[in-house]
Amino acid sequence: MDLLDFARGPALQFAAGVFCFGVAWRLAVLIFTPQARDLTPARKGALPGPVAGAREVFRRMWPEMHPTGSNMFTTINGYVFHLGLAIIVFGFAPHIQVIKSFFGISWISLPPVFIHVAGGITMASLLAALVKRLTSPVLKLLSTADDYITWAVTFAPLVTGYILVGRLIQPYNTALALHILSFAVLLIWFPFGKLMHAFIVFLSRARTGAHLNHRGAQL
Amino acid sequence: MTGNAKSAADLTDAEVKSAADKLLSLVGGSIATYTEACLRCGQCAEACHFYHASGDPKHTPAYKLVPIAKAHKRSVSPLGWLGLAPKVTREDLAEWEELIFDSCTMCGRCTIVCPMAIDISSVVASTRQAFAKVGLGPADLREAADNSRDRGSPLGLTPEALEDRIEWLADDNELDIPLDKDKAEVLLTVSSIEMMKYPQSIVGMAKLMNAAGADWTFSSVGYESTNFGYLSGRGDIARTMIERITTAAEKTGAKTVVIPECGHAFGVMRWSAANILGRPLPFEVLHITEYLAALKRAGKLKFKPYDGSLTYHDPCQISRRGGATEEARYLLEDFATDFREMTPTGNRNWCCGGGGGVQAMARAADLRHKVFQIKMDQVEKTGAETLISSCANCRLTMDESAEHFHWDHKRDSLIELLADHVIE
Numbered sequence: 001m002d003l004l005d006f007a008r009g010p011a012l013q014f015a016a017g018v019f020c021f022g023v024a025w026r027l028a029v030l031i032f033t034p035q036a037r038d039l040t041p042a043r044k045g046a047l048p049g050p051v052a053g054a055r056e057v058f059r060r061m062w063p064e065m066h067p068t069g070s071n072m073f074t075t076i077n078g079y080v081f082h083l084g085l086a087i088i089v090f091g092f093a094p095h096i097q098v099i100k101s102f103f104g105i106s107w108i109s110l111p112p113v114f115i116h117v118a119g120g121i122t123m124a125s126l127l128a129a130l131v132k133r134l135t136s137p138v139l140k141l142l143s144t145a146d147d148y149i150t151w152a153v154t155f156a157p158l159v160t161g162y163i164l165v166g167r168l169i170q171p172y173n174t175a176l177a178l179h180i181l182s183f184a185v186l187l188i189w190f191p192f193g194k195l196m197h198a199f200i201v202f203l204s205r206a207r208t209g210a211h212l213n214h215r216g217a218q219l
Numbered sequence: 220m221t222g223n224a225k226s227a228a229d230l231t232d233a234e235v236k237s238a239a240d241k242l243l244s245l246v247g248g249s250i251a252t253y254t255e256a257c258l259r260c261g262q263c264a265e266a267c268h269f270y271h272a273s274g275d276p277k278h279t280p281a282y283k284l285v286p287i288a289k290a291h292k293r294s295v296s297p298l299g300w301l302g303l304a305p306k307v308t309r310e311d312l313a314e315w316e317e318l319i320f321d322s323c324t325m326c327g328r329c330t331i332v333c334p335m336a337i338d339i340s341s342v343v344a345s346t347r348q349a350f351a352k353v354g355l356g357p358a359d360l361r362e363a364a365d366n367s368r369d370r371g372s373p374l375g376l377t378p379e380a381l382e383d384r385i386e387w388l389a390d391d392n393e394l395d396i397p398l399d400k401d402k403a404e405v406l407l408t409v410s411s412i413e414m415m416k417y418p419q420s421i422v423g424m425a426k427l428m429n430a431a432g433a434d435w436t437f438s439s440v441g442y443e444s445t446n447f448g449y450l451s452g453r454g455d456i457a458r459t460m461i462e463r464i465t466t467a468a469e470k471t472g473a474k475t476v477v478i479p480e481c482g483h484a485f486g487v488m489r490w491s492a493a494n495i496l497g498r499p500l501p502f503e504v505l506h507i508t509e510y511l512a513a514l515k516r517a518g519k520l521k522f523k524p525y526d527g528s529l530t531y532h533d534p535c536q537i538s539r540r541g542g543a544t545e546e547a548r549y550l551l552e553d554f555a556t557d558f559r560e561m562t563p564t565g566n567r568n569w570c571c572g573g574g575g576g577v578q579a580m581a582r583a584a585d586l587r588h589k590v591f592q593i594k595m596d597q598v599e600k601t602g603a604e605t606l607i608s609s610c611a612n613c614r615l616t617m618d619e620s621a622e623h624f625h626w627d628h629k630r631d632s633l634i635e636l637l638a639d640h641v642i643e
Contacts, residue, residue: 029295030255035248039493041503043542056336064332070265071332078260078334141276142259197258201335204256207249208336215490216542218566219331 004173007180015184022191023199030203043216056209056219057202073132077125084122085154088115088161116165123158126151146193153189156182224361225354227313234353239307241349242290250342251295254288256335257281263329263339268570269322272589278322280329280339286315287346316355319346321583324574326535331567340540343575347452356451357580364447368456371463372411373447373579378439384414385437388422396425400436405510406473406502407435408444408464408488410481412611420480420611423638427511430641431519435477441467444484445612449491450576461492468502475503477510480634482534482610483574485541506537507634508546508609515550521642528557530603531633532594532617533568534610547609547633554640559601569593571608573616584619591620598628605629607636 001009047055063075089095091110100106130151133139160179162168169175189195212219230238246254263280264270270278289307293299325340333339350356363373371377376384382398389396397403407428413420428435441463448456468476478485485506493500505513514520531547538544544565551558561568572590577583594617598606606628608614617630 026255030248030252033246033248033251036494039497039499040490041493041499060334060336063334066265066332071262074260074262136261138261138264138270138276138279139259142261142279142281144259147259194258197256197335200252200256203252205336207252208330208338211249211338211341212330212540212542215540217540218542218544219336 002173003177004180007177007184011181011184012187015187019187019190023196026191026196027199027203030200038211038214040214042214046213046216049210049214050206052213053206053210056213057205059209059219060205073128077128077132081122081125081129084118084125087118088122088158091115091118119158119162123155123162126155126158149189150193150195153182153186154195157186223316224356224358227309227316227355230309230312230353230355235307235309235312238312238349238353238355239290241352242287242307242346243294245345245348246287246291246294249338250287250345251291253335253337253339253342254284254291256337257284257288258335260334262332262334266328266332268324268326268328268572268590268593269586271593272572273322273586277318280323281337283315283318283323283339283343283346284337286311286319286349287342312350312353312355315346316350319343319350320356320360321577321580322586324535324570324572324577326570326574327540328535328567328570331539344449344452347450348454349452351452357582359581360447360451360576360579361453363576363579364451364453364456367443367445367447368459372414372443373445374411374415376409376411376414376443378442381409381414381437381439381442384418385421388418388425392422392426394422394425395429396421397436399439400471403434403436403471403473405433405435405475405477406441406464406468406471407437407477408479408484409437409442410445410479410484410611411443412445412481412615413479416615417611417632417635419635420632423632423635424479424507426638426643427514427520427634427641430643431511431514433514436471436473438467438471440470441465444478444488445481446484446487447576447579449487449495450483450579454495457487457491458495461488461495464488465492465496465500468500473502475505475510476500478504478506480507480609480611480614480632482536482541482612483576485543486536489541506541506543506546506609508537508550509543511634511637512546512549520637522554522637523640523642524553525555525636525640526557527605528559528601528603529555529605529607529636530559530561530598530601531564532561532571532598532606532608532613533565534608534613535568535570535574537609538568539566550633550637554637557603559603561597561601569597571610571613571616572620573612578612578616578619584623587616588620588623591617591624595621595624595626595628605631607631607633609633 092115093109160182164175164179267280293304298304323343327340329339366373385396446460489504572587
């Protein structure tokens with residue numbers, strides 16, 4: 001078994017297993033932790049909880065800017081790297097092929113040049129987020145190891161992807177194996193750190209949306 | 220009394236464990252979600268009046284999640300099961316005591332900007348309970364709670380004092396102020412801040428109720444609507460205060476309990492009381508602005524126009540977290556001919572800095588005054604002559620800070636202003 005076989009085989013399988021079990025475990029803990037029923041009567045006109053929750057999930061996709069614009073960098077940069085990552089993962093032809101091989105579904109890919117530009121912008125955006133975290137007194141105080149590990153495991157597949165596409169390491173199979181392994185590391189870390197926000201965001205927004213809508217509070 | 224009720228440094232190991240256990244016991248589905256959802260993005264910092272005023276990163280709202288997040292993580296993470304996850308320490312309790320009590324008014328402004336919609340205010344309210352369990356918290360806040368339990372109100376408004384003051388106000392103003400009527404449709408409650416410091420607000424409420432022809436009464440069984448048990452994290456006292464009002468309402472057969480100009484009193488009685496008692500309340504709870512707005516809609520209250528320029532400070536627990544933002548504005552409609560909104564206003568308005576019991580903490584005064592500079596700036600930009608609010612606690616906070624800064628801008632209560640212009 002060479003490195004590529006290992007990456008495609010046991011490494012990816014193990015990582016996928018950890019990802020699936022870990023995500024399911026963490027979501028189960030959050031979903032099944034009992035929450036006391038609210039016995040207060042809802043304000044007249046309040047939406048049913050699930051509707052208010054779902055509305056809040058989508059409503060909050062539109063950012064709330066501080067009047068001074070002081071959160072503009074974090075807000076815009078957050079959009080940039082999230083969109084960039086989505087374009088690379090779901091728009092790059094080889095990634096679509098991999099998704100098709102696992103799930104049997106595919107779609108039209110984006111032109112390679114578009115992906116390369118998106119990749120460059122995403123890496124720059126992630127670097128900017130790291131600089132901000134290392135220099136802002138607020139973020140330095142809040143940050144934990146999770147923030148830096150999460151940053152590293154997110155950035156690594158982008159770097160190895162660029163190395164792969166740019167043929168910066170030979171042979172090609174070694175570069176491909178490194179790219180797959182970096183993705184496997186991301187999958188393994190996913191349920192342990194804040195990458196879980198990709199799932200928890202739905203719960204968190206929905207719970208607050210339902211809670212405050214019950215009061216008739218306009219978020 | 221200005222210091223801590225107890226120093227965290229003096230806590231025994233058993234007490235530290237007790238606080239950690241209490242933190243964990245307060246983690247329900249929502250708090251568990253919130254503690255795991257935080258991205259530590261820092262967006263909440265600029266939304267918080269304490270951070271905005273001090274510039275101290277420790278005042279970032281998300282940082283206040285740490286103690287309960289630590290307790291939760293230790294119970295659900297594999298590292299915790301192996302005993303390797305960090306536990307809540309004496310040092311944590313010492314560091315966060317000031318952050319949980321003195322520098323959070325539970326105003327909920329941070330939730331607006333949080334991309335994960337974390338309701339930090341509710342987490343802080345729960346965290347206070349764990350700290351209070353082992354005797355932590357500002358001494359004056361605990362004293363206010365003790366007074367409420369033992370004397371009926373945080374400011375010593377005993378049932379006898381209530382009776383005396385009502386008699387005095389009724390005589391002085393030639394006004395009918397019913398106390399302990401056998402039966403009444405509406406039970407009106409007081410905030411002792413009003414009764415002791417702003418008695419004209421009580422007069423104003425009575426005048427408006429009478430002008431509308433309401434069937435109402437005060438009750439010496441349950442009159443104090445501020446709940447320092449809740450604010451200090453002492454669930455037993457919170458429950459006692461709620462039970463008194465509930466008993467009074469049940470005794471008089473009141474269908475409606477009206478909370479006076481006090482944001483937190485409204486928040487606790489309207490949105491927490493039933494949950495604290497463990498049963499739905501047999502009456503509706505309305506803030507005075509909601510009740511008066513309903514009377515105005517029904518054509519039972521009419522006002523002579525007020526021609527001076529006004530701006531309105533939104534009490535956080537009535538507007539942003541209470542859902543009654545528009546009621547005060549409806550009351551001002553066709554009444555205040557020159558009403559000017561602040562920027563930001565309504566649900567995004569800045570807190571006065573004294574909510575959540577912070578007003579009662581002497582040691583928090585300097586920080587509170589710094590926060591008030593935001594409000595002064597907001598008011599001055601409107602150019603309005605008078606700043607009004609519908610919360611006696613906000614009013615007291617603003618009056619004290621205004622005095623500190625020798626800021627002579629006119630301030631008033633919405634109720635008093637309405638009462639002065641009601642057509643009887």
